Amino acid sequence: xxxKTFAYALGITQQALSAKLSGRSDFTLKEIVKACNILGTSDxxxxxxxxxxxxHFLNDKAVS
Numbered sequence: 161x162x163x164k165t166f167a168y169a170l171g172i173t174q175q176a177l178s179a180k181l182s183g184r185s186d187f188t189l190k191e192i193v194k195a196c197n198i199l200g201t202s203d204x205x206x207x208x209x210x211x212x213x214x215x216h217f218l219n220d221k222a223v224s
Contacts, residue, residue: 163177163178163181166195166198169194169198170191170194170195170198171191171194172191187207192204192207195207
């Protein structure tokens with residue numbers, strides 16, 4: 161499952177990732193940098209969208 165793998169790569173639980181994606185919690189700067197490296201992007205604006213739960217880019221990237 162991509163979200164589980166992504167959470168593990170960020171060093172957080174799947175529950176913590178879910179809270180961040182739904183806006184109940186914020187990503188730390190360290191998590192943003194890690195996520196950008198994992199996803200192969202430098203576009204940090206994706207972390208400042210009001211509805212992160214629509215993160216279509218996770219489906220577009222193979223997170224391993």
